[in-house]
Amino acid sequence: MRVEVNTELCQGHNRCYALAPELFDVDDYGTAVVIGDGTVPPELEEKANLAVANCPEYAISITDD
């Protein structure tokens, strides 16, 4: 599982960073970025799903690989 942020859609609500700081960081402008290459270890899959389900702008997606 991998997480991705669409930076065109991200408006800096910072919900992902609050819910899953192990997977997301924010820059000085509040825009979210994935940490590393976005790979989600199994123990963080629930948090990744939470981040997706709480983004008001639908800016986060999960891909399986």
Add this chain to the structure above:
Amino acid sequence: MYGPVTDWATDLDHADPEYNERAHEIWDQLRDGGCPVAHSDRYGGMWAPLTHELVHEVAYDTEHFTSQGVVVSTGRPMAPPPMGPAPPITSDPPFHQFARRLLLPPFSPKQIAGWEPEVRRLCRDLLDRMGDIVPGETVVDAAVQYAQSIPVNVIARMLGFPTEDEEYFRECVHFFLETVNQPVEQREASGPGLAPYLDRQIEEHRAHPRDDLTSYLLEVEIDGNPLSHDHVRGSMVLLLIAGIDTTWSAIGSSIWHLAHHPDDLERLTSEPELMLFAVEEFLRAYAPVTMARLVKDDYDFHGCPMRADDWVLLPFPAANRDPAVFERASEFVIDRAENRHAAFGLGIHRCLGSNLARLELRVAIEEFVARFPRFESAGDTRWSIGQIRGPRQLPVRILA
């Protein structure tokens, strides 16, 4: 002043005191009754989309709608686009992006986190000042003695304004947001003189720069040029006004909820780890802020014949209660895990202060329930008037 509303679908008035008292019921009635967009001839023409989908559409559509005016009133904004009177909230693209980008860093989550100890100290101090509490007897006003003083003190410190002027700032907020249905001439004659007040602050800070947002606005540059005086002062208006009664309302509404729902209060005190979700559910269910836009040119919006210069209310709180997007939309679910609420808006104007608001709300609730693990409603709540919805009087009885 307009008279009482006769019909919410065709004569909507958000400044009728009944609107904020019965807001949830009114939105449900209209949405479920087949009226996704309400209208009113008041304010020179006003529309109000009530579904999440339509609110989202207007918020994203900067081609047909301008942010030049974001507070519906009997008048129209004098300051021209693209900056508008209070940048960046009243600005349109592409200028908006520049005005916004320079204010984002001081409000980023990492910068705002540094304010937590100060917010907590402030909350504890307000609780201390309530004096001796006799459980079962003492009634405190959680809006007047607590919620209304928290954000105003924080934003005054951030701007470098005297906190002793707290009452004056609240007077300004009341003027800008609660007197919107008075005739323009009457409003202009009775204003609180905020522009000259801010000019004095700007002079003071030019003479004695310090580490605060006012000095920051005076020093920051766009493409090598300092900001114009109107830009600096307009952004100060925004930070001051938007930073006060919005969060005050969110804190008040959250305490209102807990005073009326002892089961949720009990869960919050016994399972503090729920706070991460509870804060977002308070924000969803009791979102305080309705924004607005002006229609640029005549525009047919899903069959609504909007005319140039009509107002469009953007009730994000109504979008947050739309059952098409939220399960059990009209219920407060303290541990709601999926919560894409729009309390801080949608699109390019996402609330600049959202990280600060969220911090203040969380700490204010944490401190209140830590001090008073049990309390109940002790009389009638008085709700605000206009686009920011929250309790202005909120008597609660402290219990053993």
